[in-house]
Amino acid sequence: MNAILDIKGLRKQFGGVAALAGVDLSIEEGEILGIVGPNGSGKTTLFNVVTGVYKPTEGSVSWRGRDITNLAAHEISGAGIGYTFQQAMAFPGLPVMENVRIACEHARKSSRPYPWTTPQSLLDFVGLSALADERAGILPFGSLRLLGIALALATRPSLILLDEPAAGLNDRETATLVGLVKQFPEHGISVCVIDHDMKLMQMLCKRLVVLDFGSKIADGPTQAVLNDPKVLEVYLGGAL
Amino acid sequence: MSKPTSPLQSLLPALIVIVILALVPFFGPSNRMLSLAISAGVNIVALYGLSVLFGQTGILSMGHAALVGVGAYVAAILARDAGVGFWVAIPLGGIMAAVAAAVIGIPSLRVSGHHFVIMTFAFGQLLTIVLTNGGDYTGAATGLDLQFPVMVLGNRADDLVPYYFIVVGFVALSAIASWAIINSSYGRTLRAIRENEKLAASLGINVGRHKIGAFVVSGVFAGVSGVLLAYFFRHISPSQFASFPSIYLALMVMIGGPRLLLGPIAGGILVSFLPEVLNLDPVESRILYGVCLIAVILLLPNGLIAGILQGWQALFKSLSGSGDRKAAANSNRPSGASQ
Amino acid sequence: MDILIQQLLNGLSIASVITLIAVGVTLIFGLTGIINFAHGEFLMVGSIVTWLAVRAGLGFLPALILAVLAVALMGYVLERGLFRFTLTRPTNGFIVSLGLIVVLQHIVIFFYDPNQKSIPRPLTGVWEVGGVRIASVRVMVILVTIAVVAMTFTMVTRSRYGRALRAAVDDRDTAALMGIPVRRYITGVFVLGSALAGLGGALLIALFPITPFTGGTMVMKGFAVALIGGLGNLTGAVVAGLILGIVEGFSAGYGFSEWTDAYSFGLMILVLLFRPHGLFGGTSGPKMA
Numbered sequence: 111m112n113a114i115l116d117i118k119g120l121r122k123q124f125g126g127v128a129a130l131a132g133v134d135l136s137i138e139e140g141e142i143l144g145i146v147g148p149n150g151s152g153k154t155t156l157f158n159v160v161t162g163v164y165k166p167t168e169g170s171v172s173w174r175g176r177d178i179t180n181l182a183a184h185e186i187s188g189a190g191i192g193y194t195f196q197q198a199m200a201f202p203g204l205p206v207m208e209n210v211r212i213a214c215e216h217a218r219k220s221s222r223p224y225p226w227t228t229p230q231s232l233l234d235f236v237g238l239s240a241l242a243d244e245r246a247g248i249l250p251f252g253s254l255r256l257l258g259i260a261l262a263l264a265t266r267p268s269l270i271l272l273d274e275p276a277a278g279l280n281d282r283e284t285a286t287l288v289g290l291v292k293q294f295p296e297h298g299i300s301v302c303v304i305d306h307d308m309k310l311m312q313m314l315c316k317r318l319v320v321l322d323f324g325s326k327i328a329d330g331p332t333q334a335v336l337n338d339p340k341v342l343e344v345y346l347g348g349a350l
Numbered sequence: 351m352s353k354p355t356s357p358l359q360s361l362l363p364a365l366i367v368i369v370i371l372a373l374v375p376f377f378g379p380s381n382r383m384l385s386l387a388i389s390a391g392v393n394i395v396a397l398y399g400l401s402v403l404f405g406q407t408g409i410l411s412m413g414h415a416a417l418v419g420v421g422a423y424v425a426a427i428l429a430r431d432a433g434v435g436f437w438v439a440i441p442l443g444g445i446m447a448a449v450a451a452a453v454i455g456i457p458s459l460r461v462s463g464h465h466f467v468i469m470t471f472a473f474g475q476l477l478t479i480v481l482t483n484g485g486d487y488t489g490a491a492t493g494l495d496l497q498f499p500v501m502v503l504g505n506r507a508d509d510l511v512p513y514y515f516i517v518v519g520f521v522a523l524s525a526i527a528s529w530a531i532i533n534s535s536y537g538r539t540l541r542a543i544r545e546n547e548k549l550a551a552s553l554g555i556n557v558g559r560h561k562i563g564a565f566v567v568s569g570v571f572a573g574v575s576g577v578l579l580a581y582f583f584r585h586i587s588p589s590q591f592a593s594f595p596s597i598y599l600a601l602m603v604m605i606g607g608p609r610l611l612l613g614p615i616a617g618g619i620l621v622s623f624l625p626e627v628l629n630l631d632p633v634e635s636r637i638l639y640g641v642c643l644i645a646v647i648l649l650l651p652n653g654l655i656a657g658i659l660q661g662w663q664a665l666f667k668s669l670s671g672s673g674d675r676k677a678a679a680n681s682n683r684p685s686g687a688s689q
Numbered sequence: 690m691d692i693l694i695q696q697l698l699n700g701l702s703i704a705s706v707i708t709l710i711a712v713g714v715t716l717i718f719g720l721t722g723i724i725n726f727a728h729g730e731f732l733m734v735g736s737i738v739t740w741l742a743v744r745a746g747l748g749f750l751p752a753l754i755l756a757v758l759a760v761a762l763m764g765y766v767l768e769r770g771l772f773r774f775t776l777t778r779p780t781n782g783f784i785v786s787l788g789l790i791v792v793l794q795h796i797v798i799f800f801y802d803p804n805q806k807s808i809p810r811p812l813t814g815v816w817e818v819g820g821v822r823i824a825s826v827r828v829m830v831i832l833v834t835i836a837v838v839a840m841t842f843t844m845v846t847r848s849r850y851g852r853a854l855r856a857a858v859d860d861r862d863t864a865a866l867m868g869i870p871v872r873r874y875i876t877g878v879f880v881l882g883s884a885l886a887g888l889g890g891a892l893l894i895a896l897f898p899i900t901p902f903t904g905g906t907m908v909m910k911g912f913a914v915a916l917i918g919g920l921g922n923l924t925g926a927v928v929a930g931l932i933l934g935i936v937e938g939f940s941a942g943y944g945f946s947e948w949t950d951a952y953s954f955g956l957m958i959l960v961l962l963f964r965p966h967g968l969f970g971g972t973s974g975p976k977m978a
């Protein structure tokens with residue numbers, strides 16, 4: 111299989127603290143990769159470096175062979191990487207339909223067939239059509255998460271990074287989310303999910319990476335990783 | 351849930367108001383009224399620029415009057431040194447002010463939030479100082495005179511009534527341009543930046559470049575306004591473009607409502623005519639302006655007009671009982687051309 | 690050379706007043722996040738109160754004390770009545786302060802007039818030292834400023850109040866949880882900053898005549914100095930004030946006086962561009978939640 115995102119030796123120092131202490135990671139085409147780790151393990155820092163919020167102290171990120179380490183946030187999207195944020199983000203004062211329309215207007219040009227090219231198709235996919243004319247700011251939290259997914263999809267990404275997409279969602283909403291995300295690889299979108307929710311990871315990801323204190327301590331098939339004694343120790347000092 | 355109004359529908363109220371304004375001279379207003387109206391109109395053109403910057407993009411500039419000043423001085427200097435008149439000064443004033451806006455905007459936008467507002471204020475003051483120290487070239491503190499007539503199709507057009515029509519024409523142009531921006535993909539992008547910059551960047555929007563662009567656009571409006579101002583007052587000096595005028599413009603845009611298409615017109619007229627109506631002298635009216643600015647900013651951040659509309663709708667909702675979901679859905683969003 | 694020293698001294702006395710403004714601004718903004726551009730008008734009100742008191746027959750010292758108290762009171766009222774609603778949105782606070790500038794200036798004009806007001810110099814002695822005429826009043830201004838700034842500095846850095854204050858800046862929520870009455874401290878800082886402005890106003894009118902518009906020019910310089918030194922950084926404000934005073938003294942001494950105002954703006958713009966945290970580092974305001 112093809113590695114489309116390749117992270118090599120990524121290091122990020124904040125003063126004396128190494129949030130990322132040399133991480134090697136790759137995302138294969140068509141997979142749904144999960145990244146887990148206790149608080150402070152560097153997951154969000156990793157996310158922020160890849161999406162251009164931070165520049166790494168050392169190391170590189172390549173995307174389909176192209177070095178994207180120092181690209182700005184808006185250029186990352188243009189390169190084909192879409193992402194959603196930990197805090198559900200939207201354009202609160204604007205109607206939901208307009209939110210999506212804006213995202214569509216900035217979609218990158220892509221010649222491959224893509225099922226979600228219109229605002230309506232995106233809203234239909236995530237199930238928010240009924241709320242199209244409501245201001246995004248009054249949306250319930252679960253719907254806001256779905257809107258975030260719609261916005262990221264609108265840009266026609268080849269890779270979507272989801273930062274704690276299920277945080278704050280109940281079981282039913284989480285199941286809906288999983289149902290949506292599982293469809294991405296069929297449409298040529300690889301996925302990388304960062305979360306705490308192990309059940310979610312088991313449902314969604316075939317492969318799991320575990321970070322601890324900025325280093326990768328496990329990388330492999332989900333069930334194997336979850337049974338790895340090193341991982342268990344790091345999380346709860348015991349069984350999960 | 352109501353369907354949003356179509357773009358053309360949102361332009362209609364503004365056009366109607368402008369047509370009504372154009373008919374004012376036929377009701378025989380006094381010279382003083384007409385002068386005030388022209389002065390208001392000149393400000394309104396600048397306000398449309400400020401509302402693109404503030405209303406759409408969410409960037410507050412406290413140095414807008416300085417950009418108006420650039421337009422005015424360009425007009426005066428061109429007339430004096432190059433024999434260039436009104437109709438050529440208009441585009442050139444707009445362009446020069448746009449360039450000045452870029453010069454201010456590019457460095458200023460690297461600086462965050464409140465620092466940025468301070469920067470714009472500082473640049474405004476700096477420009478005043480530069481103009482005051484420009485010696486004979488800029489007329490220093492006394493300023494410059496503008497002798498040129500304004501000609502339209504071979505006839506003089508700078509008496510009150512003809513000039514009024516010219517100004518109304520530019521107000522109409524500004525309103526239409528503003529409307530076009532608001533309803534375009536560019537306007538949507540600006541609003542996205544206003545609502546959530548981080549999200550906008552994640553969708554591929556180059557936030558920095560768009561902000562500078564918005565600043566430059568606001569400069570064009572300001573520059574044109576400056577030329578109109580110069581040819582009306584016939585004498586310009588640095589103090590006309592210093593801190594108080596910038597505060598005055600900010601006040602007008604906030605009272606009228608930064609996001610409404612009619613906002614600049616409402617704000618410009620209200621603020622210009624309020625002292626007349628209340629019979630206040632210049633000092634009293636400035637105190638009133640200051641108090642209004644504070645009140646509006648604290649109580650009605652969407653502007654006075656929007657606040658009145660909201661109040662109206664809330665009243666309507668409570669009078670017509672609790673079952674009206676439509677009013678409830680609209681209660682946070684002023685109707686009409688608001689974006 | 691004599692002229693240079695002369696101008697330097699003149700520059701330093703004005704710089705003292707500006708430093709007082711800057712210290713007030715840096716304390717207020719650094720510790721409460723309020724951007725009060727009307728701070729210059731606070732200064733002006735201080736001058737006016739001094740003028741009124743002297744006109745009514747009071748000596749300079751009682752007039753000065755009255756000015757400090759009056760402006761401190763005004764600061765208290767404005768913070769409780771206006772600025773506390775803008776704590777979460779500093780840009781609104783800035784706009785409110787712009788409105789306040791207009792209101793304060795014109796209220797003074799309304800009751801008095803826009804012309805210059807002055808008081809007889811409280812100290813008329815002039816010392817001749819090696820060909821340089823040193824007006825004792827200027828020395829007084831410089832000394833008072835040094836004393837007051839030193840006191841403020843000690844209080845903020847060493848006292849329990851000061852430590853609590855800085856804790857509140859660092860992490861407002863935790864400070865509140867630890868029982869630090871954050872709101873009251875914010876009011877306190879604002880009042881302190883205002884008192885400094887009032888003092889500055891009294892000292893200023895001792896040096897020069899003032900108009901209702903004097904505040905406007907001084908505040909930009911005060912803010913510039915505070916920003917250059919780093920907002921929230923007291924030492925920075927003092928050093929920056931010193932630098933500006935010297936620069937202005939030089940420029941006046943060498944005949945570029947019309948541009949003196951431009952230096953503070955220009956310098957501030959440069960600093961904001963290249964070192965937005967100021968030359969000596971400062972906070973960018975308290976962290977909001």
